[in-house]
Amino acid sequence: MHFGVIGAGQMGAGIAQVAAQSGFTVTVQDVKDEFLARGQATIEKSLARLHEKGRLTETPADVLSRIRFTTDLQDFAGCDLVVEAVVENEAVKADLFRQLGQIVKPEGILASNTSSIPITSLATASGRPERFIGMHFMNPVPLMALVEVIRGYSTSDETARRVTDAARAMGKTPIECNDFPGFVSNRLLMPMLNEAIQCVMEGVAEPEAIDGIMKLGMNHPMGPLTLADFIGLDTCLSIMEVLHRGLGDDKYRPSPLLRKMVQAGLLGRKSGRGFYSY
Ligand code: CAA
Ligand code: NAD
Numbered sequence: 001m002h003f004g005v006i007g008a009g010q011m012g013a014g015i016a017q018v019a020a021q022s023g024f025t026v027t028v029q030d031v032k033d034e035f036l037a038r039g040q041a042t043i044e045k046s047l048a049r050l051h052e053k054g055r056l057t058e059t060p061a062d063v064l065s066r067i068r069f070t071t072d073l074q075d076f077a078g079c080d081l082v083v084e085a086v087v088e089n090e091a092v093k094a095d096l097f098r099q100l101g102q103i104v105k106p107e108g109i110l111a112s113n114t115s116s117i118p119i120t121s122l123a124t125a126s127g128r129p130e131r132f133i134g135m136h137f138m139n140p141v142p143l144m145a146l147v148e149v150i151r152g153y154s155t156s157d158e159t160a161r162r163v164t165d166a167a168r169a170m171g172k173t174p175i176e177c178n179d180f181p182g183f184v185s186n187r188l189l190m191p192m193l194n195e196a197i198q199c200v201m202e203g204v205a206e207p208e209a210i211d212g213i214m215k216l217g218m219n220h221p222m223g224p225l226t227l228a229d230f231i232g233l234d235t236c237l238s239i240m241e242v243l244h245r246g247l248g249d250d251k252y253r254p255s256p257l258l259r260k261m262v263q264a265g266l267l268g269r270k271s272g273r274g275f276y277s278y
Contacts, residue, residue: 001025001166004082004104006096008039008069010232010270011113012085014141017043020066021056021142022170027068027075036069043067046142076104081166083135085113088238093117094125101127109159111135115186115235116242119152119179129154133163136183137172139231147172148185181246182239190239193231194255196224200275201257207275225275228258229268237262 003019005012008030016028016039030036047060056063068075073096076082082104086092093112100110109131112122123132134150147167151160160176167174177184196210205213211223220227228236240254261267261274268274 001081001169002027002079003166004076004079005029006073006076006082006084006100007086008036009085009087010042011137011139011141013039013042014046014139015083015085015113015137016067017046017063018137018141018170018172020063021047023066024169025066025068027070027079029070029073029075031071033071036071040064040067040069046140050142073099073103076100076108079104079108081109081111081163083111083113083137085137088115088117088235090117090121093122097122097126097132101125107131109133109162111163113137116182116190116239116246118181118246119150120154123152123154130156131159133159134179134183135163135167136185138185145173146185147174148183149174149176150179150183151176152179182243186239187243190236190243191252193224193228193236194240194252194258197228197255197258200225201255229274229276229278231268232270233258233266233268233274234262 001024003024003026005016005028008028012028016026020026028039047063050056051060082100084093084096097110104110110126111133113136119134123129126132129152132152133155136148136150138144138146149164164174182190199205199210200207207225211225214220214223237254237258240252243252265271266273269278272278
């Protein structure tokens with residue numbers, strides 16, 4: 001299997017790593033060499049941690065040797081499956097899929113790791129809607145079991161089968177759902193994170209208290225504000241906007257504090273500051 005990943009951010013790096021760990025040949029693309037270098041460093045750090053714990057069957061160098069880094073989209077021509085993991089912006093993703101539909105061999109499958117953007121609309125942009133699907137990995141990819149598989153309006157059974165097989169080969173558990181805003185995962189998760197942010201804005205409690213209550217009281221592994229910082233506040237805002245627009249209900253209105261923090265460049269862990277400092 002020749003596996004392609006677009007975007008070497010936290011999700012793209014994780015997806016590339018897990019694909020390489022399962023023996024696939026992997027090509028990763030990003031717009032600048034410095035972003036590729038950052039992605040490679042993330043992969044190296046994660047592989048070292050897994051190796052230390054005895055959770056890798058090979059050396060980190062063996063896994064890395066199967067990953068090729070590039071800034072050229074033409075390198076995806078021979079890929080069997082390409083997963084896109086760039087910023088959560090519909091125009092950027094649609095433009096990429098328009099190009100990939102022309103570049104990747106006709107039998108190749110195109111997939112998006114989008115958190116919320118309509119799969120059917122990206123599928124149309126790709127010009128190969130039968131061979132298009134949502135392949136939604138969870139963060140951190142090397143540790144999380146789920147891949148949410150989202151069928152677009154025209155996704156073929158064969159495409160769904162090949163993608164669920166690939167997810168299983170990567171050691172993940174695929175679960176299918178249909179194409180509605182936020183799918184299942186973020187339709188349920190994101191309103192909770194947004195409400196936690198609204199609690200901060202209204203002075204219901206300090207961030208540490210909100211996180212402590214949800215960790216100790218509900219057995220969540222991370223409190224909602226820690227998790228929002230971990231996901232990226234820009235990504236959280238984009239997802240809330242898709243839910244609000246797509247479902248047309250004000251219960252999905254992004255918290256004004258979330259919007260203001262993103263405007264201020266406080267994106268969470270990836271920018272060094274969000275509800276906490278890193
Ligand atoms: N690679 C390899 N190993 C890693 C790692 C990584 N990226 N991150 C953590 N680890 C390892 C640690 O070394 C540690 O190993 P040991 O237990 O063997 O010592 C283990 O994983 C646990 O890590 P920590 O002790 O640092 O922290 P933790 O116990 O809190 O676990 C966690 C970390 C698994 C991330 C846990 O906090 C968790 O499950 N958090 C919630 C994550 C979550 O909800 N993800 C979904 C986000 S939403 C999404 O992804 C969809 C979307 O579209 C936004
Ligand atoms: P990120 O900001 O960490 O990384 C995005 C990467 O995409 C950056 O390296 C950027 O340089 C690159 N990029 C931007 N435009 C590009 C283009 N035109 N071509 C190639 N590369 C480009 O973001 P992330 O958290 O990895 O999220 C990526 C995608 O995965 C988003 O759609 C997001 O909604 C989704 N997602 C995120 C999470 C999460 O917890 N962060 C979980 C599941 C899914």
